[in-house]
Amino acid sequence: MSVYRGAREVYIGSEDLGELFAGHHKAFIVSDPFMVENNMTSYMTDKLEARGIEVQVYSEVGSDPSTELVAKGIAVLSEAKPDLIVAFGGGSAIDLCKAMMFFAQKQGLVDDAKFVVVPTTSGTGSEVTDFSVITDLEKEIKYPLVDRSLMPDAAILDCELTKSVPPAFTAATGMDALTHAMEAIVSTGATDFSDAMAEKTIKIVRSYLLRCYRNGSDMEARQAMHNGATMAGVAFNNAGLGINHSTAHAVGAHFHIPHGKACAIMMPYVIRCNAKNENARLNYARISRLIKMDESGINQSVLNLIDTIFRFNKELGIPVTLRDAGVGLEDFKEDLDAMVDSAMKDTCTKTNPRVVSKEEMRQLFIDAFFGDKIKLRNLY
Numbered sequence: 001m002s003v004y005r006g007a008r009e010v011y012i013g014s015e016d017l018g019e020l021f022a023g024h025h026k027a028f029i030v031s032d033p034f035m036v037e038n039n040m041t042s043y044m045t046d047k048l049e050a051r052g053i054e055v056q057v058y059s060e061v062g063s064d065p066s067t068e069l070v071a072k073g074i075a076v077l078s079e080a081k082p083d084l085i086v087a088f089g090g091g092s093a094i095d096l097c098k099a100m101m102f103f104a105q106k107q108g109l110v111d112d113a114k115f116v117v118v119p120t121t122s123g124t125g126s127e128v129t130d131f132s133v134i135t136d137l138e139k140e141i142k143y144p145l146v147d148r149s150l151m152p153d154a155a156i157l158d159c160e161l162t163k164s165v166p167p168a169f170t171a172a173t174g175m176d177a178l179t180h181a182m183e184a185i186v187s188t189g190a191t192d193f194s195d196a197m198a199e200k201t202i203k204i205v206r207s208y209l210l211r212c213y214r215n216g217s218d219m220e221a222r223q224a225m226h227n228g229a230t231m232a233g234v235a236f237n238n239a240g241l242g243i244n245h246s247t248a249h250a251v252g253a254h255f256h257i258p259h260g261k262a263c264a265i266m267m268p269y270v271i272r273c274n275a276k277n278e279n280a281r282l283n284y285a286r287i288s289r290l291i292k293m294d295e296s297g298i299n300q301s302v303l304n305l306i307d308t309i310f311r312f313n314k315e316l317g318i319p320v321t322l323r324d325a326g327v328g329l330e331d332f333k334e335d336l337d338a339m340v341d342s343a344m345k346d347t348c349t350k351t352n353p354r355v356v357s358k359e360e361m362r363q364l365f366i367d368a369f370f371g372d373k374i375k376l377r378n379l380y
């Protein structure tokens with residue numbers, strides 16, 4: 001038996017949010033520092049204060065939240081004792097907030113509070129997932145924490161907040177959403193319901209990501225990508241992810257490459273690796289058809305998809321290889337075994353469409369480091 005779980009409440013736009021905050025007295029906002037520095041948190045604080053709600057803003061958020069930041073945040077949150085918690089920022093702020101809440105509640109340090117998420121990037125889908133990704137800086141491992149209690153009570157999608165995202169992060173976060181959708185489709189946990197969300201996301205990314213990248217004020221494109229990222233979140237929260245994420249987590253933890261950029265670099269190599277499985281191959285060909293890159297043959301359609309991703313990355317300023325992304329050969333060699341180990345153990349690997357051996361995982365990182373477009377042509 002499979003179960004499909006949607007998001008709890010998704011508000012699109014910012015009008016009529018009164019109901020959402022009714023009956024609350026103290027709000028604790030975990031915000032991206034960029035939002036605080038540019039006074040963009042007033043978007044939320046004004047609405048809350050107008051309803052007489054006391055507000056505390058916490059912005060000690062780094063890129064890829066670390067276990068240290070979570071521990072620090074738990075102490076502050078426990079003292080604040082809010083009845084409303086708001087995460088306001090990109091995936092890093094949202095995931096930090098989720099982890100703080102999770103551990104504080106587990107230790108009985110805070111009571112149940114309503115949890116509202118306002119994403120300011122269009123990528124992670126964390127506003128509608130049971131996931132929070134935390135980094136252990138010392139061990140260089142990114143841990144996806146997965147628990148039903150991490151699902152927000154409500155998400156507010158307002159693309160006005162994403163207008164200021166610079167092109168490089170627009171590209172990276174958009175490719176993160178695409179990776180969620182692609183992995184959800186080929187995952188062993190895919191269903192017709194998750195497919196519906198993922199397929200729509202792929203069409204949205206195809207039509208709107210480059211528009212957002214080239215013109216950050218194109219609000220039609222921004223709202224479409226904002227919606228698409230959330231839909232992809234619903235898709236992968238149900239279907240699971242795969243080794244595109246397991247390898248991207250390893251690369252992100254070792255070399256501090258932004259998450260979506262790491263996903264995008266790994267994607268063509270992962271498709272080639274997974275396409276050895278017949279079911280995955282058929283699903284990739286289906287994705288190729290969705291973006292109108294299909295040919296009569298399945299293999300050629302998969303090759304076209306790989307080529308399209310390479311071209312798409314190029315147009316978005318995303319490098320083809322880890323080496324081009326600035327990873328040094330000696331550092332790569334030194335960290336390779338540890339990356340292979342953490343990718344094999346990553347929880348996302350469990351729903352990958354094929355079981356990958358340690359040796360194949362190793363080869364995947366090596367291919368992505370050096371780039372191997374010629375070899376990519378020999379799919380199987």
Ligand SMILES: NC(=O)c1ccc[n+]([C@@H]2O[C@H](COP(=O)([O-])OP(=O)(O)OC[C@H]3O[C@@H](n4cnc5c(N)ncnc54)[C@H](O)[C@@H]3O)[C@@H](O)[C@H]2O)c1
Pocket residue numbers: 032033034062063064065089090091092093095120121122123124125126129131132133161162163164165166169172173176259260
């Ligand atoms: N929980 C999940 O389901 C899930 C899924 C995928 C990724 N993640 C995690 O999310 C994190 C990445 O999140 P992200 O890609 O949103 O990046 P991010 O939150 O790290 O933000 C990237 C950069 O953009 C800036 N920024 C954010 N909003 C902005 C805005 N509106 N205008 C200008 N700048 C802005 C931030 O200050 C930061 O410098 C990673 O740790 C990743 O592992 C979580």
Ligand SMILES: [Zn+2]
Pocket residue numbers: 124176177179180245259263
């Ligand atoms: Zn992701």
